[in-house]
Amino acid sequence: MAWLMPLVLLLGMFRPRSTVALAGTVIVGRELYSFGYNSREGPNSKVREMGAYPLNIAEILMILSFGQLFYSRRF
DSSP: TTHHHHHHHHHHHHHHHHHHHHHHHHHHHHHHHHHHHHTTTTTOOOHHHHHHHHHHHHHHHHHHHHHHHHHHHHH
């Protein structure tokens, strides 16, 4: 989460719509992950997996979007 907030702020200046969508996906994914992890099934919960996949994909897309933005502004 420490690296995500500055990334959201930087990307939000240049790509606000996609940043809001990806940040919202991260927030919902984190909530599903924590809810599933704290359930009776623990780390083996299906709800945890349902939150982990979109969470990780959205974070990777944000990193790639930042890299593409940095590359296009630099060259």
